[in-house]
Amino acid sequence: MAVKVLVVDDSSFFRRRVSEILEQDSNIQVIGFAVNGREAVDKARELRPDVITMDVEMPVLDGISAVKEIMAATPTPILMFSSLTRDGATATLDALDAGALDFLPKKFEDIARNNEDAIALLQNKVKEIGRRRLSRFTRPAPVTRTTPTSAPTRSTTTSSGIVQPDRSFSRTATAPASSSAGSSSSVSSMRASGKKYQLVAIGTSTGGPVALQTILTQLPANFPHPILLIQHMPAAFTPAFAARLNGLCKINVKEAQNGDRLVPGTAYLAPGGQQMLIEGRGGSRTLRVFEDDSPRITYKPSVDVTFASAAKTFAGDVLAVVLTGMGADGRDGARMLKQVGATIWAQDEKTSVVYGMPQAVANAGLASESLALNDVAARLTRETGCG
Known part of the structure; x- marks a missing residue:
């Protein structure tokens, strides 16, 4: 049975590109799109995908907030796309804390040494996390630390x-x-x-x-x-x-x-x-x-x-x-x-x-x-x- 994917991104170009790559694999089926985080939450509830690919930066509701709402309402394996910057790293780690399972750089040329490897990596990640039952996953609860001033x-x-x-x-x-x-x-x-x-x-x-x-x-x-x-x-x-x-x-x-x-x-x-x-x-x-x-x-x-x-x-x-x-x-x-x-x-x-x-x-x-x-x-x- 094919892994059903919801693709979420405010860029029509990126949505189309991700969809084309995923559907080159007969074991993956793109079943819907969302252009912002709010629509992603609604589509996750409506379509019940096996995997969601999610952009970090989006209008109306950002990716991190969308992950939190999806994990609270309809827990679904989520693969984040992010930029390879300090802000992008921080946002991606926040998304993982919120419940996303994995991430990939948004620029495909940063994923692997060549285009074929990048395509295979994206497809394999989607299939791997799509095969798992989300109830099996563990997420850390919020952790706090205080460090006193010291020499x-x-x-x-x-x-x-x-x-x-x-x-x-x-x-x-x-x-x-x-x-x-x-x-x-x-x-x-x-x-x-x-x-x-x-x-x-x-x-x-x-x-x-x-x-x-x-x-x-x-x-x-x-x-x-x-x-x-x-x-x-x-x-x-x-x-x-x-x-x-x-x-x-x-x-x-x-x-x-x-x-x-x-x-x-x-x-x-x-x-x-x-x-x-x-x-x-x-x-x-x-x-x-x-x-x-x-x-x-x-x-x-x-x-x-x-x-x-x-x-x-x-x-x-x-x-x-x-x-x-x-x-x-x-x-x-x-x-x-x-x-x-x-x-x-x-x-x-x-x-x-x-x-x-x-x-x-x-x-x-x-x-x-x-x-x-x-x-x-x-x-x-x-x-x-x-x-």
Whole structure:
């Protein structure tokens, strides 16, 4: 059965272009159009599409407000189109918070290396999110954080070469609520393995921004290890996403920079369009962030690339988690980690927006646990001994 799509945009040219691209795929059917957010809300209720493509900036009612109303009245998977600007990034992240599942740049030439790849990516995203039942999705509840004025953080270096911050200041946050499967009782019954770690690495794609926010906002300020975050995201979006997470979390979150030293309780988000590696053995461990023009690597940043680097640098002292996302990025890197004794977890199918990346890891026999999204943070704190 074809995925039924409602296309929403105030530009007649863009509506026509999106429609033409989608209907090149026999498994997709465009069933209607809307020219503003108010009409989108009405058409969503009338037509009951499987997927809605939504512009951010529109007259009468903007895209973010339309997403909120649609999710309240007739919950529907929504794919946002946005500009690759700072304002566009902020608006898109707001739309994801409101309930949209994924996004693409509005300029198709920014989507992929060539027109054919861009067309396939749009079609595949629509089909993937259109196959999922919206009741399975998890959205984070509003989170607030207060950070008291304090002197710059002081730090010392441990014998392992990882910088240890001075945690004399405190942060407070409200953990997000979740409708995902899994419960705290099921997590509390799981015992920590007793294994020692030096690094946590998390890879994700479609559905990742919400998944990462759900997990990271639940971690305590005294989380004992650095965390590497590899999220498929355009370069214009990662600074805004890192800043947003840092404003919501008890731990520190930053966009990774070349030469950053790894600090416990800090999460480093790989910059869009670049690769993130770990350098150093025995002494200080630092990040190498660099432009990658290799045609052999599809994703920039790539979960496989960072996971492979973690395997080389930290061997088995890594806890890696593969979350929701299209494709299989992370499988090969997880295999390298597994070979040196690292621990691999995967998000379960029920709470994944797209069960592609975690499924690839699970089907390869690499994941020791399959976890509901809202259980991941509790398992991380228990496994690492900080909760």
